[in-house]
Amino acid sequence: MENSSRIIGKYSSEKKGPLLFITAGVHGNEPSGVEALKRVFKALDHSKPTINGCIVGVLGNEAALAKNVRYIDEDLNRTWTEVNISEQKQETNEQKEMFEIIEILEQFPESDFSKRYFMDCHTTSSDSLPYVSVQLVNDNNEWAHNFPTYIVQGFSDIVYGAIDHYFSRIGLTGFTFEAGQHTSKTSVENHEGIIWLALKEACNLDLSQIPEYPLCVEKFSVKNAPDQKTFKIIYRHGLQENDAFEMKSGFKNFQKIYEGDLLAIQNGKEIKSEWDARIFMPLYQSQGNDGFFVIEEVK
Structure with a gap:
């Protein structure tokens, strides 16, 4: 083979x-x-x-x-x-x-x-x-x-x-x-x-x-494993190659976020939540072009 x-x-x-x-x-x-x-x-x-x-x-x-x-x-x-x-x-x-x-x-x-x-x-x-x-x-x-x-x-x-x-x-x-x-x-x-x-x-x-x-x-x-729930992605925060991006420390995948929460600093600018939802795949590594996603539960 x-x-x-x-x-x-x-x-x-x-x-x-x-x-x-x-x-x-x-x-x-x-x-x-x-x-x-x-x-x-x-x-x-x-x-x-x-x-x-x-x-x-x-x-x-x-x-x-x-x-x-x-x-x-x-x-x-x-x-x-x-x-x-x-x-x-x-x-x-x-x-x-x-x-x-x-x-x-x-x-x-x-x-x-x-x-x-x-x-x-x-x-x-x-x-x-x-x-x-x-x-x-x-x-x-x-x-x-x-x-x-x-x-x-x-x-x-x-x-x-x-x-x-x-x-x-x-x-x-x-x-x-x-x-x-x-x-x-x-x-x-x-x-x-x-x-x-x-x-x-x-x-x-x-x-x-x-x-x-x-x-x-x-x-x-x-x-x-958590009890089965289904979510859909409602937002992707994409990054360009030269962006200086730092996710606020401490976020866990699927953690609830609320409108106005500080999520990250990008190129010196604060990125704040526009949603009452959940954070998904926050970036805590040097390689990657997805800063974070936002998801909500499918009822």
Whole structure:
């Protein structure tokens, strides 16, 4: 199999069924999903449970992971545009890595599976509850509601070129999962837990066949995850390359904000809230072009 060094693991019982294609480390400073996938494949190889179809775990930005930086030349989670792909652009490290990931996915064609699912594993720079980020196309939203945590709709409709946008537009069903803060040990727990649940939902895994069950799932679904609520993005505060931006310290993802609250300083100017809503993905790292988002609950 080509690009085998990029494949974290592959497991199948040789029974027909769906593909579960999981990417991790698309941002090189987010290794949590990689560690979780290694744990899952170790357990699968040890207990050898029966599943329908196949699960594959794939490294995202290998070069950035090796250096523990978000990216080398550009954000790999912004490169998946129609233009980059149709014109076969391979000018940056991230564009080259993108095509290597596509090459692996093409080794698991739609015709070989009853359905193809994806999950892209991420973490956040701010302290955060775990959540699913879903694009409202295909049956993504219906699928996302099988998982017991917050669900945020519409990120990839606002921020263009994300990997989940690409997977969705070529017909896969799935979402991005944000497990928590980059270096928190609970992030690995959350990634591992949702991967096991995805195997149950997609590939009909009987979780009782896994010796680590129920702890491997309960750490996420009972201990760490909030009760399921659905939110939509109502505002993105984008940044230009030369902006001097400093988020006010202490914001947690999903924290309530109110009109008039000081949110950040940008180019010496105060940025104040115009909403009674919630802050989403406040930027507390040097690399990135999204200062923060504002979300509200979908009733």
